[in-house]
Amino acid sequence: MKMGTATAFRPSFGIICGSRPSTSIARLGISKSNGADFSCFTTKSRSSATAGIMQYQSFSHSRWGQGRKDFGSRKRIAVKASMSSDSSGSSAPIAPLKLESPIGQFLSKILMSHPHLVLSAVEQQLEQLQTDLDAEKQNEVPTSSTDLVLYRRIAKVKANERRMALEEILYALVVQKFMDANVSLIPAVTLSSSDSSSRVDSWQGQDKNLEGLHSPEAYEMIQNHLALILGNRLGDSTSVAQISKLRVGQVYAASVMYGYFLKRVDQRFQLEKTMKILPNGLDNEDINIQHALGGKAGSDGSNGGDSSGPHPEASSWSNDINREGSGDGMKSSRLRNYVMSFDGDTIQRYATIRSKEAVSIMEKHTEALFGRPDITMTPEGTVNSSKDKLMKISFGCLRRLVLEAVTFGSFLWDVESYVDSRYHFVTN
Numbered sequence: 001m002k003m004g005t006a007t008a009f010r011p012s013f014g015i016i017c018g019s020r021p022s023t024s025i026a027r028l029g030i031s032k033s034n035g036a037d038f039s040c041f042t043t044k045s046r047s048s049a050t051a052g053i054m055q056y057q058s059f060s061h062s063r064w065g066q067g068r069k070d071f072g073s074r075k076r077i078a079v080k081a082s083m084s085s086d087s088s089g090s091s092a093p094i095a096p097l098k099l100e101s102p103i104g105q106f107l108s109k110i111l112m113s114h115p116h117l118v119l120s121a122v123e124q125q126l127e128q129l130q131t132d133l134d135a136e137k138q139n140e141v142p143t144s145s146t147d148l149v150l151y152r153r154i155a156k157v158k159a160n161e162r163r164m165a166l167e168e169i170l171y172a173l174v175v176q177k178f179m180d181a182n183v184s185l186i187p188a189v190t191l192s193s194s195d196s197s198s199r200v201d202s203w204q205g206q207d208k209n210l211e212g213l214h215s216p217e218a219y220e221m222i223q224n225h226l227a228l229i230l231g232n233r234l235g236d237s238t239s240v241a242q243i244s245k246l247r248v249g250q251v252y253a254a255s256v257m258y259g260y261f262l263k264r265v266d267q268r269f270q271l272e273k274t275m276k277i278l279p280n281g282l283d284n285e286d287i288n289i290q291h292a293l294g295g296k297a298g299s300d301g302s303n304g305g306d307s308s309g310p311h312p313e314a315s316s317w318s319n320d321i322n323r324e325g326s327g328d329g330m331k332s333s334r335l336r337n338y339v340m341s342f343d344g345d346t347i348q349r350y351a352t353i354r355s356k357e358a359v360s361i362m363e364k365h366t367e368a369l370f371g372r373p374d375i376t377m378t379p380e381g382t383v384n385s386s387k388d389k390l391m392k393i394s395f396g397c398l399r400r401l402v403l404e405a406v407t408f409g410s411f412l413w414d415v416e417s418y419v420d421s422r423y424h425f426v427t428n
Contacts, residue, residue, distance in 0.1 A: 237396025259409025
């Protein structure tokens with residue numbers, strides 16, 4: 001699938017869906033910050049639905065395998081759920097995004113009543129989507145101009161419905177993986193209108209659970225990512241800072257994308273390590289990332305006008321990797337050196353989100369968590385965030401936010417691969 005050209009500005013948290021082919025994303029660069037001074041990300045984005053809060057009842061958890069092969073290991077079970085089941089009683093929000101499509105609402109009820117049947121329910125829904133798509137392709141195209149216009153409009157509506165269904169299937173599977181890991185997603189962040197000094201970090205810390213969901217090599221990279229964001233506050237979990245809500249949302253969105261890329265790279269790294277075919281010289285600190293990117297960057301980091309160079313997000317991701325190994329307390333790691341050994345085409349491919357459904361879920365989840373940013377575009381083309389609000393939060397909870405975001409991106413890679421193996425929607 002290809003992205004259409006953006007036609008209007010809409011506030012969002014640093015994900016760009018513009019005229020570049022196939023789900024190019026916003027810059028990932030997170031400059032090292034002291035205390036609460038986070039860097040600002042690009043805020044252009046395409047339109048997406050306003051999100052609310054998903055409500056779930058308490059339920060038991062079923063164990064879900066971590067790898068793609070584990071997704072298909074369950075025996076297929078016929079699933080039926082009553083759409084009018086009683087939802088009374090106490091409920092706790094474990095995910096900030098509310099699912100709105102018929103399939104999404106169906107999966108929400110399965111999560112409430114029979115979470116161990118979510119995978120089987122998803123398989124049935126994907127099978128039905130494929131059947132409907134095949135039937136639509138076999139329909140005879142009308143010859144008259146009037147009928148043809150109506151036919152195309154109906155086809156467009158159906159395509160949009162399938163896309164929303166796929167997005168919400170992805171989201172439901174990500175939520176399921178957090179449930180299996182016994183990790184509660186952070187609820188929607190709301191600021192008190194009467195007390196601007198109130199804190200928002202009422203959620204519990206689950207850092208250890210989140211850390212254990214990543215390989216040792218990936219966690220080294222995550223530690224460096226945290227150090228780049230929190231700076232000398234990395235070990236300070238109790239101090240409280242007053243920080244722009246917009247910037248916290250931007251950091252969260254960028255960390256989701258970082259986790260997506262990190263899982264993609266780590267999956268390949270772990271496979272080559274198991275097969276004992278890792279390239280030689282991974283520990284060579286003299287490797288120049290610009291050579292790995294295949295470009296001749298100038299002093300300002302530009303590519304000299306070469307339009308065939310890597311996407312901006314690829315360059316920014318590599319800049320993150322460069323900073324991780326350039327001192328400032330950052331640690332070198334085998335996985336970082338492994339990424340630096342990639343050629344330019346590989347870096348460019350790995351630094352791109354594969355589907356616009358995944359991009360949309362990143363946007364909607366972040367917006368549901370932090371709300372829609374109250375920002376506007378000035379006549380000069382700059383972003384006016386003067387109405388942005390400040391929030392009080394401890395640095396320990398900021399660390400928890402980033403760890404969750406990275407894990408969300410990692411899980412999104414997993415479920416995207418799983419869904420694509422049953423209903424092909426990812427562009428090669």
